[in-house]
Amino acid sequence: MALKAVTSRPVEPVMLSQPISVDQLPTPALVLDRPIMDGNIQAMAKHLGRHSKGFRPHSKTHKCPEIAKQQITAGAVGICTAKVSEAAVMANAGIGSILVTSPISTRDKAQVVNAIATAQLELLLVVDSIEGMLAMQAEIDDDKRIGLLLDLDASTGRTGLRDNDLLLRLLDDIQSDSRFNFAGVQHYAGHVMHVHDFEKRRDKSMRAWERLADKFELLEQRGMRPEIVTGGGTGTFDIDVTLEYLTDIQVGSYIFMDEEYRQVGGVDSDRFQGFDLALTVACTAISQPQPSTITVDGGYKAFASDSVNPVCDALPDVEFRFAGDEHGVLILPSADTAPGENEASRVRLGQVLEFAVPHCDPTVNLHDQYWIREADGLIHSCWPISARGCSW
Numbered sequence: 272m273a274l275k276a277v278t279s280r281p282v283e284p285v286m287l288s289q290p291i292s293v294d295q296l297p298t299p300a301l302v303l304d305r306p307i308m309d310g311n312i313q314a315m316a317k318h319l320g321r322h323s324k325g326f327r328p329h330s331k332t333h334k335c336p337e338i339a340k341q342q343i344t345a346g347a348v349g350i351c352t353a354k355v356s357e358a359a360v361m362a363n364a365g366i367g368s369i370l371v372t373s374p375i376s377t378r379d380k381a382q383v384v385n386a387i388a389t390a391q392l393e394l395l396l397v398v399d400s401i402e403g404m405l406a407m408q409a410e411i412d413d414d415k416r417i418g419l420l421l422d423l424d425a426s427t428g429r430t431g432l433r434d435n436d437l438l439l440r441l442l443d444d445i446q447s448d449s450r451f452n453f454a455g456v457q458h459y460a461g462h463v464m465h466v467h468d469f470e471k472r473r474d475k476s477m478r479a480w481e482r483l484a485d486k487f488e489l490l491e492q493r494g495m496r497p498e499i500v501t502g503g504g505t506g507t508f509d510i511d512v513t514l515e516y517l518t519d520i521q522v523g524s525y526i527f528m529d530e531e532y533r534q535v536g537g538v539d540s541d542r543f544q545g546f547d548l549a550l551t552v553a554c555t556a557i558s559q560p561q562p563s564t565i566t567v568d569g570g571y572k573a574f575a576s577d578s579v580n581p582v583c584d585a586l587p588d589v590e591f592r593f594a595g596d597e598h599g600v601l602i603l604p605s606a607d608t609a610p611g612e613n614e615a616s617r618v619r620l621g622q623v624l625e626f627a628v629p630h631c632d633p634t635v636n637l638h639d640q641y642w643i644r645e646a647d648g649l650i651h652s653c654w655p656i657s658a659r660g661c662s663w
């Protein structure tokens with residue numbers, strides 16, 4: 272039932288009968304600048320190609336089959352999804368290779384895996400527990416083939432196994448069952464991604480991988496060299512490529528960029544380098560209860576609020592403060608509060624302003640569609656966020 276509900280969702284882009292400007296959008300509206308996103312996709316594909324690493328972008332960021340298809344066209348070896356429901360949406364839209372990066376531990380999730388596993392799909396899952404392995408052994412049909420990666424942890428403490436006996440037990444279980452094949456290992460050091468200083472980020476990431484050395488040795492001793500060694504993200508896109516044994520990187524946020532990432536330092540800069548802001552939320556100024564502030568129509572329901580605040584690049588001296596579910600308050604500098612005789616205030620009621628989003632993944636999950644802006648600056652189409660709410 273739940274599976275049917277997500278696989279019956281629309282996935283195709285919808286063209287508008289005529290292009291419109293951002294000012295004409297029903298705000299708050301999620302705006303995606305397609306040429307900038309394309310540039311980010313190409314830049315990442317080229318960078319990883321130069322380092323002979325596979326490009327396995329994480330679709331938890333965009334949740335949109337149309338974008339996943341564009342990443343595949345740009346050379347991605349496959350996509351990642353965080354959960355089995357996201358995988359169901361992507362598989363249903365025709366994506367041919369999917370790695371689900373969160374382990375499962377129950378039979379109901381294993382049933383979903385069984386339902387989406389087809390001969391046309393390379394379906395890869397991570398495993399880090401006996402419970403997860405038992406659930407899959409109980410539910411996967413004899414004629415299905417699932418690639419299993421061991422999810423390894425040493426320092427993050429989110430998912431992944433640390434115990435070497437468990438690693439060997441799971442390896443035995445995988446090897447002795449014809450429905451499964453040992454596809455490799457995954458390691459994602461999420462706590463490293465937003466370390467501001469580049470050198471510190473590099474050291475932390477290298478240390479996190481080094482801590483897995485005993486596990487790689489165990490696999491070597493067993494004669495089980497992992498075909499796939501996958502991990503990393505936007506924060507380590509230019510760090511983890513130096514690891515010889517890493518086969519591919521699971522970059523997600525680079526495609527849009529968000530304010531949280533923009534504030535992370537690059538190799539020789541205080542700001543993140545290499546990717547541009549492609550995603551904004553357009554909001555309308557709707558009320559001005561006092562001269563020093565103006566209220567826009569986007570709050571917690573338009574922006575994820577787990578990190579920094581939204582930022583309007585066109586008005587860098589204007590501060591956004593959340594003011595509840597539906598509203599944000601802009602703190603105006605004094606020049607806007609009392610403009611001179613011939614000066615108009617830069618912010619007026621009815622004006623539409625675009626904001627860089629604090630954290631892109633959970634912001635996308637608040638919206639039904641992207642409004643797609645093309646090179647002429649106009650909105651031409653809508654792309655459905657088909658895996659919205661697929662957090663199960």
Ligand SMILES: Cc1ncc(COP(=O)(O)O)c(C=O)c1O
Pocket residue numbers: 329332372459461464502503504505506521522523524525
């Ligand atoms: C397992 C895993 N891989 C990759 C990513 C992508 O990370 P980023 O958005 O920093 O590129 C995430 C994001 O949380 C993740 O959980």
